[in-house]
Amino acid sequence: MFLINCPFCGEREQSEFKAGGEAHIERPKQPTELSDDEWAEFLFMRKNIKGVQFERWNHAHGCRKWFNIARDTSNDQIKAVYKMGQKPPVK
């Protein structure tokens, strides 16, 4: 349970949002060229970090826009909120 500062609406309860999982997983540019191992990597393998993780969130019960968050998964503290397409602002 924590608050998320939506870049479009401001601070709201986490329950208004939908988690979209790990961010910055790039969609394959040439899907037909991919090996089974590369597909597995893209579809299923996740970093699942304990520590600061970059992830996608959607303000499902608000503006319904997607954005990125850097969040420490060991204590749920949010380090940064940034828009889609931007590079993560923290290491």
Place this chain on the structure above:
Amino acid sequence: MKNKYSIFSLIKNAFSYHENWEKAWKDPEPKKEYEAIIVGGGGHGLATAYYLAKKHNMKNIAVVEKGWIGGGNTGRNTTIIRSNYLWDESAGLYDHALKIWEDLSQELNYNVMFSQRGVVNLAHNLQDVRDLKRRTHANRLNGIDAVYLNTAEVKKFCPIINTSQDIRYPVLGGTLQRRAGTARHDAVAWGYARGADEMGVDIIQNCEVKGIKRNGDTVEGIETTKGFIKAKKIGVVAAGHSSVIANMAGLKLPLESKPLQALVSEPVKPIIDTVVMSNAVHAYVSQSDKGELVIGAGTDDYISYSQKGSYDIVEGTLNAILELYPIFSRMRMLRQWGGIVDICPDASPIISKTSIKGLYFNCGWGTGGFKATPGSGDLFAHTIANDEPHKLNAAFNLNRFVSGDLVDEHGAAAVAH
């Protein structure tokens, strides 16, 4: 040889005010080298060590645990045991475990309080009814006991359920597995620990793994807070922290770790003598021997290792509980807690070798690992000892995420994951 627990030992020790009981397991310092190391001293890890020693004749084994044994998800689950899974692979795996549960107290000389009080899964809409009937037939083809109950039969089996048809999620029917039930979760860890310790397994608590040392594609040992320990075979059973350990070995797993919550009420007189689960509204309830209602809630949808969940999840579960059991409307909740569960994309576990020789993973049990504890330990021990899977866990390999041969229990397994 440990003293056997019996009515006579209980009486004998009563005369000395229960002050002279033998320690159930030792608290050794780690040796320099072991034949096999199990990372994670929960039920699954301790069971693995137990069966490695008992069935595969390994004598030099250690279990390393960062906290205390059974202090993770083993002590945090809702203790439900059942095997009514849809797919053949899962049915084989979970029924193997259920068969071991049936004799476990005798085998371990430790009362795990296994109680076959039956588990009911409710249907709330037409699709649920079809799915549950299909699963009942699938279970019976696999030799697993299952019956379908209509609304009146559900009411007869568990009279406190509200079977009014004008509630938001009316009870249209349900399945019943009579061999299913509950067990005392701590006792399972303690029983396996005592049994493993007796066969010479070193159970090393307060020993956190900090790194996995490998030489090319072979493991050499683990770095821990108590120093380096050498081993040719390392089995990781770290539940929610599996990805963290995998990362130390340079591996990536198809897991996401999420908080799963449960709660118990104040203790009351016996009111519900079975386990009732509802997939659609995600609420399940049973009553412990102390009289507390044990209520399972759902997972949050974000990754977290904080062992805390969101209040809205608990609120949603309690709304559902109150609609199904209006009699509980004045119950007060005593405790609420969260555990970190590692969930696979297909909601089935991984009991598998890895691309690194000597490194094995038993993970991905998600929200339903407790029921599998004895079977998981048995099959993982087989996999570690023989360096190849048993036929019952062959399908639960890591390679299925590459081949696409998933065991897709999401939504099929009688509970929402």
